Amino acid sequence: MQRYSIFSLLKGALSGHQDWEPAWRAPEPKSSYDIVIVGGGGHGLATAYYLARNHGISNIAVLERGWIGGGNTGRNTTIVRSNYLLPENQRFYEHSLKLWEGLSRDLNYNVMFSPRGVINVFHTDAQRDYWVRRHNGMRYAGIDAELLTRADLTRLVPALNLSPDLRHPIVGGVMQPRGGVARHDAVAWGYARAADALGVDIIQDCEVTGIDMQGGRVTGLQTSRGPIGAGRIGLAVAGHSSQLAQMAGIRLPIETHLLTATVSEPVKPFIDTVVSIAATHAYISQTDKGEVLIGGSLDGYNSWSQRGSPARLEDILSAASEYFPRISRLRQLRHWAGVMDMSMDGSPIIAKLPVDGLAMTGGWCYGGFKATPASGWCLAWTLANDAPHELNAPFSLERFRTGAMLNENGAGPVAAAH
Amino acid sequence: MLLIPCPFCGARDETEFVYGGDAGVERPRNPETTTDEAWTDYLCFRDNPQGMHRELWFHRDGCQRWITIERDTRTHELGAVRLSRS
Numbered sequence: 001m002q003r004y005s006i007f008s009l010l011k012g013a014l015s016g017h018q019d020w021e022p023a024w025r026a027p028e029p030k031s032s033y034d035i036v037i038v039g040g041g042g043h044g045l046a047t048a049y050y051l052a053r054n055h056g057i058s059n060i061a062v063l064e065r066g067w068i069g070g071g072n073t074g075r076n077t078t079i080v081r082s083n084y085l086l087p088e089n090q091r092f093y094e095h096s097l098k099l100w101e102g103l104s105r106d107l108n109y110n111v112m113f114s115p116r117g118v119i120n121v122f123h124t125d126a127q128r129d130y131w132v133r134r135h136n137g138m139r140y141a142g143i144d145a146e147l148l149t150r151a152d153l154t155r156l157v158p159a160l161n162l163s164p165d166l167r168h169p170i171v172g173g174v175m176q177p178r179g180g181v182a183r184h185d186a187v188a189w190g191y192a193r194a195a196d197a198l199g200v201d202i203i204q205d206c207e208v209t210g211i212d213m214q215g216g217r218v219t220g221l222q223t224s225r226g227p228i229g230a231g232r233i234g235l236a237v238a239g240h241s242s243q244l245a246q247m248a249g250i251r252l253p254i255e256t257h258l259l260t261a262t263v264s265e266p267v268k269p270f271i272d273t274v275v276s277i278a279a280t281h282a283y284i285s286q287t288d289k290g291e292v293l294i295g296g297s298l299d300g301y302n303s304w305s306q307r308g309s310p311a312r313l314e315d316i317l318s319a320a321s322e323y324f325p326r327i328s329r330l331r332q333l334r335h336w337a338g339v340m341d342m343s344m345d346g347s348p349i350i351a352k353l354p355v356d357g358l359a360m361t362g363g364w365c366y367g368g369f370k371a372t373p374a375s376g377w378c379l380a381w382t383l384a385n386d387a388p389h390e391l392n393a394p395f396s397l398e399r400f401r402t403g404a405m406l407n408e409n410g411a412g413p414v415a416a417a418h
Numbered sequence: 419m420l421l422i423p424c425p426f427c428g429a430r431d432e433t434e435f436v437y438g439g440d441a442g443v444e445r446p447r448n449p450e451t452t453t454d455e456a457w458t459d460y461l462c463f464r465d466n467p468q469g470m471h472r473e474l475w476f477h478r479d480g481c482q483r484w485i486t487i488e489r490d491t492r493t494h495e496l497g498a499v500r501l502s503r504s
Contacts, residue, residue, distance in 0.1 A: 242466035253462035255439070256491070301420075301437040302491050304468055309419045311433045344462040400462045401454065413461045416437065 001197035003108055023189060024196035029203050032229025033061045035383055036221060037236060038208050038244060040064025041073040042184075043361050043368065044236035045191035046376020047383070048200045049107075054377070055384035058199035062192075063223060065207040069188025072238045072368060075306075075338040077261050077283060077295035079274055080370040081118040081179035082143055085134040088394040088406055089347065090141045095391055096374030097178060103373060109190030111182050112288065117273040118179030119148065119157065121323075123168040127278050135174045148173040159270050161323050168279035170323070181274060181285055187372055211247040217356035218248070232357040234383050236375075239304065239339025241349075241362035248355045252363070253344040253400045255415035258299040259366045260308030260316060262335035264327065266290030271324070280319030292327050294320045298340065298366070300416045308337035340366045345399075346418030347406035350378045350392040359383055365418050420489075423499050426481040438474030440464055441486045441502070468492060474502060 002008065002021045012020060035051060037044045040062045052058045062068075080100050082093035104110050122131050135145035150162055153173055162170055192202055203225070210222035211233065220229040235244045239256045266289050276283040281297045296316035299309050313335055321328035343349060343363030348371065350361045361379045364371065378392035388396070399405055411417035420432035446452035446460055471491045476484050488497030 240468075242464070243468055251459075251463045251465065253464065255464055255466050256468075301432075302440075302466065302471055302473070303494065304492050305494055309432060311419055311431065401458045414439070415464075416439075 001108075001193065023193040024202050027201045027203065029061060029206065029223070029225055029228050030201065032220065033201070034059040034231045035234065036060070036228060036230035036232075037062045037234045038221070039071075039236035039238070040068040040188075040192070040202060040204065041071045041236065041238065042069065042187045042191065042372035043238075043375045043379070044234070045188055045195055045202070046372055047234055047236055047361070047379040048376075049191050049195040049198070050377045050380035051384060052195060052198035052200055055380060057384060060199075061201040061203055061228065062195070063206045063208055063221070063228070064202070064204045067204050068192050068202060069185050072338045073188045073372075074185055075261070075336055076184055076369040077285070077293055078181045078184045078369060079118065079179070079283065079285065080113065080182055081176050082370075083118065083120075083134065083138055083145065083176045083179065084408060085137045086406055086408055087141065089408060090138065090143060092374055092378075092391050092395070093371065094141070094143050095377070096371050099373035099377065100182065100370075101178075103190070107190040107194045109186065109193055111186045111190050113180065113182040115178050115180040117156070117175050117177045118276070119153075119173050119175045119273050120276045120278060121153065121160070121170045121173040122278045123171060128172055131174045131278070138176070144176055144178050146175045146177065148175055157271065157273060157275055159324050159326060160275065161325055166322060179274065183288070184369060191376070208244065208247070211244070211358070213248065213355060218358050230357075232359070232383050234379050235358070235360035235362065236379065238362065238364060238368065239341050241341045241360060245353065245360065248353065248358055250353055250355065252349070252397070253413075254341050254363050255302050256304060257301065257340045257342045257416060258303045258305065258308050258337040259295070259297075259340045260299065260312045260335060260337045261293070261295040262313060262316060262332050263287070263294070264292040264330040264332050267292070267330065270326070275323075277319060277323050280315070280322075282316050282319040282323075284320055284324060291333065292330060298342070298416050299337070304339050306337055306339060308335065338366070340364070342415035342418060344413040344415060345405035345407040346409055346411065348375070348395050349397055350375060350382065350395045351388060351397050352382060352386070353397060420494060422475060422485075422487065423496070424477050424480055424485060425499065425501050426483060427477060430477070430480060434477060434479035436476040436478050438476055438484065441472040441474045470497060
């Protein structure tokens with residue numbers, strides 16, 4: 001692997017940037033691998049990378065139906081945080097945040113992780129109680145968390161509308177200072193390059209059409225580029241988890257839903273944190289290019305269409321412009337919807353499945369981006385050891401049968417409620 | 419935006435409706451005698467098909483009746499629409 005540094009950049013400049021090596025190879029698939037990862041998004045590529053780096057297994061392929069990072073990795077709102085209430089989630093997401101903090105150095109690739117602070121504002125005493133409890137829980141677990149007054153908010157987010165005349169005036173907020181954003185595409189590219197350097201074959205334009213099994217154990221996959229043998233298989237396919245599991249005869253507690261996000265034309269920097277509005281569930285940040293990036297809630301019904309409803313878009317934009325009035329006349333460059341693998345308790349599944357040699361990471365419920373490093377780290381452990389790590393043991397498939405659900409919202413088993 | 423043809427009220431925006439999920443899920447008739455396995459399947463596990471999906475919608479801002487529609491989850495094309503049995 002050609003290492004990136006100030007010196008390689010200077011050398012590249014001298015030759016007019018004509019001599020850069022491709023960041024990863026484009027190999028033909030071999031007839032079989034020790035482990036095959038299905039899904040070349042952040043989670044799948046991270047899994048391959050940690051398998052090679054932490055567990056010394058390099059006879060691995062990552063199969064991607066389209067191009068790497070072309071799914072939800074390139075279609076999210078790039079927020080990274082570990083502000084959870086349940087201890088299982090705290091431990092997992094805090095592990096992820098710690099991996100984020102060293103990721104650019106680890107991968108020798110700038111993922112532009114920017115710990116600019118994630119702020120949640122609230123509007124009522126009841127919401128204050130909830131958010132303070134959640135952030136006290138974080139402090140108890142050793143995770144950074146702060147309570148913000150209206151004066152703090154004026155200082156940290158000058159553009160925020162703190163007027164008492166709003167329909168839902170803001171009474172205060174909480175903040176995780178170490179949270180922030182990262183460059184989503186760079187995460188896929190960085191993991192791909194680092195995994196490739198350790199011998200992983202990244203095979204794009206390769207759709208999986210079947211999973212071969214013999215005696216209750218996986219033996220390989222049928223793909224659009226021919227059959228590929230596999231000792232073990234890891235699924236990291238986000239909204240398509242149900243379809244891939246179905247190929248092995250497994251039903252999952254997952255529904256696939258739409259989540260709309262939108263991005264405006266670029267303007268000068270005026271928001272340097274991530275702000276999430278509790279009243280309306282809109283979350284807003286500004287990209288390094290200056291675009292205002294806004295995400296919201298689910299459309300609320302099963303769909304793979306990847307196009308959100310205009311009604312939901314209106315909800316998100318009216319909420320955002322209520323609390324940031326200066327964006328009200330910004331033109332929206334584009335809006336899109338991702339396919340969200342919504343689990344029935346709102347928490348992910350990173351676990352062995354009831355077929356030998358098969359494991360998955362999925363059920364990410366539109367919170368998958370921040371989990372990318374730890375999801376890959378845990379799935380790699382699970383595939384290498386044929387058993388879950390203690391960090392992902394609570395995220396089993398069995399929990400839906402045993403009742404040990406991880407329900408951060410305390411909502412019922414309805415996918416769209418999380 | 420879905421335009422849902424309600425049998426009573428005609429074609430109305432999705433925002434008038436509440437989604438009720440997969441219409442094929444049936445609550446076990448005798449919870450006392452149902453196995454944990456069957457109860458969990460009813461509560462949590464879904465086919466989640468990519469393609470035609472038979473699903474429930476409640477017309478909250480209209481006739482307040484439950485209807486069952488078929489909808490392609492890839493294209494949002496609608497198939498048969500009928501009143502759900504009560």
